[in-house]
Amino acid sequence: MSGLGHGKIQLSGRGVACVRGGREVFSGLDFEAASGEAVAVVGRNGSGKTSLLRLIAGLLVPAGGTIALEGGDAELTLPEQCHYLGHRDALKPALSVAENLSFWADFLGGARGDATESLATVGLEHATHLPAGFLSAGQRRRLSLARLLTVRRPVWLLDEPTNALDVAGQEMFGGLMREHLSRGGMIVAATHAPLGIESRELRIGRAA
């Protein structure tokens, strides 16, 4: 099983414009991404990196242009095939590590990986029964990564994914991303730091 269950997929945006709070962040943006490809969205602060990811995730409505995914599951919309890993970890401190993960696995649905195995992969296997509130920022980020592994989705939208991760964590994460790409997945990441894997650069905003 490929885990993703799709053939080639292709994400494309044509003339995408974003307006936030009355201010035009960017406009006329064209971009493409294909299976097995990582796109690093770069640009100075405020150039709209996060906004672009949220547009793709359907969390913002574009002021113009279209974003489409071809070759994916025809029954699902684009956001339903995306994983969004934002600044916030979407974890409840009162629930245990395992409860947090299994909730998202149940709620997001779709093809599932093994939760225990994902926790082991990100290095949290000993912490499964601890409340998520006990975890450090880096550990919470690892738990969020376990969500990406447990629920299989072809498109990963990552906003500063390596924030709060230590060197070993970044290395581990690089392996996970390569693994995802080799299975025909796609990554769009907003980042300042190098992503740690081979990626195509998408510069948005005026060059500083």
Add this chain to the structure above:
Amino acid sequence: MMMSLGPYASFIVTSYAAAALVVAILIGWIMLDYRSQTARLRELDRSGVTRRSGRSATDTPRTIS
């Protein structure tokens, strides 16, 4: 010995029974709590987490940080 409790026997019996029940619940709760805490401690011990020696047992604000 049988006491005569008068016309309001049920109120007297109820109040004594309620007191017994509430105290029993308190005792039961405390005993169950004790059992679950010691069980969790034992489990943590087994998973290899031990306190550093010489460290105070409670996590008062000063000792834990």
Add this chain to the structure above:
Amino acid sequence: MTLIDLANPTRFLALTARVLPWLAAATVILLAIGLYQSALAPDDYQQGATVKIMFIHVPNAWLSMFVWGVMSIASLGTLVWRHPLADVAAKAAAPIGAAFTFLALLTGSLWGRPMWGTYWEWDARLTSVLILFLMYLGLMALWRAVDDPSRAARAAAVLTLVGAINLPIIKFSVDWWNTLHQPASVMRMGGPALDKSFLIPLLVMAIAFTLLFVTLHLAAMRNEILRRRVRSLQMMQASRVAFSSETGTGSRQGNASNEAGAA
């Protein structure tokens, strides 16, 4: 055994383990004596056999205030002397105090029903105890609302002391409010002069219930200490996980990609 010796929780646990059986035994014996004596106590010429409710109502009412006193002293211990066991004592006492206050209310209303013809009368004493009960519940909610016990301890200590200062004011206001409204016909509970045949069983019961509280409180404190131990161990476990994964990620990552590749 001084207060300083008690500061060491491990020593406190050892002491508790030694003392608890004796305390429990003493409680049981005194309770048995008290119950026997209250069974033998004569009927009141006015209230009849319902006066027997008094033997259980008054000790609980006494404890409802006594426990708040204990918590206030413990709160001073937290805020002023920073005694490490003080907030453990305060936290452990709250649910027990609430239970005794609840019993005082319940037995009071069961006593009131034959006397007044209604379960609840907005009588000054009952009403004050009801407010006390609400304050206990509020305090318990405060302990529950904050995850970190050391942070909750300060807030709870302040609230307990404010409550201790406020309680007389509340009692006074309720009395005043009550006399303002209350028709004088309502019979006062207890009565000023208590006959010796009532007084002795009542005293024995009061002492027995106080001992019961001390026993339960020590046991609950022991639980609380253990709970915090569990918590700090879990915290350590969490940080240790990060450490081990830092050193072991290389190989684990290799495994992960192997597994995934095979899948």
Add this chain to the structure above:
Amino acid sequence: MTALFALVRRDIRIALRVGGGALIGVLFFLTVVVLMPFAVGPDLALLSRLGPAILWLGALLASLLTLDRMFMADHEDGSLDLITMSRTPLELACAAKALAHWLAAGLPLIVATPVLGLLLNLDMVATGAVALTLLAGTPALTFTGMIGAALAVTLHRGGLLMAVLVLPLSIPVLIFGVAASQAVIVGPMTFGAPFSILCALSLVSLVIGPFAAAASLRQGLD
């Protein structure tokens, strides 16, 4: 279905664990009701006449206060983003969250009602009537209050603003809830008429609430 069930279970768990607000709502209810006699006096006849109104107001305020954090908490930790993106329609997710809230915070209020009825000198029948109207009416409070909670996320303001927005919406529920209870105690009216209107209000809010909440959450995406 598993998704919705998972959401309900998670929300109930959070509400009942340390730091959760479910039981504080009951405590608030208790306190508000106990406060009333100090304002109106301990006249038992008067209290039993006002009883249903006092209980209903207390329940209204208690369920409103706990609603405040319903979406705000999920918004702050980013969960709301993922819920919005999921395959579960946002309307259903909102309904599941409201259901969880009602189970954790609304039902305990109804369980507490008999005790409070005792304090307000309501007899068994009257207490039962109030409990029944609360059982039928609190879902309406939760589901209309949810709209306010969703707006609070959109506007980044909680608390008082939400109360001001939601309280007027709950006036019909209050009217028919109290009317049905009064009908049992004093009223010339029958219990049936206002009670069935109350049930109808609840059913309508079950439909409107999730749609309005989901719509305002979508508008507020940011």
